[in-house]
Amino acid sequence: MTLLTICLMALITFTTRYLFIHPRLPVRLGAKMAKFLSYSAPAVLTAIWVPIIFVQQGQLNVSWQNPYLIAASLSVLAAAKTKSIYFTMFVGLVSFVLSRYLLAL
Template sequence: MTLLTILLMAVITFTTRYLFIHPRLPVRLGAKMAKLLSFSAPAVLTAIWVPIIFIQQGQLSISLHNPYLIAATLAIVAAAKGKSIYLTMFVGLITFVLSQYILSL
């Protein structure tokens, strides 16, 4: 039963990725639609990471007791200044581990 579920899940994830690049699908994109879609990367990726930072156990958490918020703030500064993906990840992860540790004392 679990095997069947996993197989059907695979069909779904592949379909959502592949469907709109299938040539025979009768979809034509105009210039306006293409412009709109050019904003999809910042829009979707932001809608993924922001809730991870601000929502803890289903509750909005905007305080200095939220290690996600402290670490994300520093990571954003690093990303804006440094532009190096490794530096941003390093700053974010170190700050996250440290603030988690300090807050748990």
């Protein structure tokens, strides 16, 4: 049963990725639509990461006791300043581990 479920899930994830690049799908994109879609990467990626920082167990957490918020703030600064993906990840992970550890003391 689980095997069948997994196969059907695979079909779903593939379909959501593939459907709109199928050539025979009758969809034509105008210049306006293309412009609109050009904002999809920052929009979707942001809509994924921001709730991870601010929402925990369904509750809003905007206090400075929130290790996610501390580490994310430093990561945003690091990314804006250096534009380096490795440096940003390093700053983020170190500050996350440290602030979790220190806040738990």
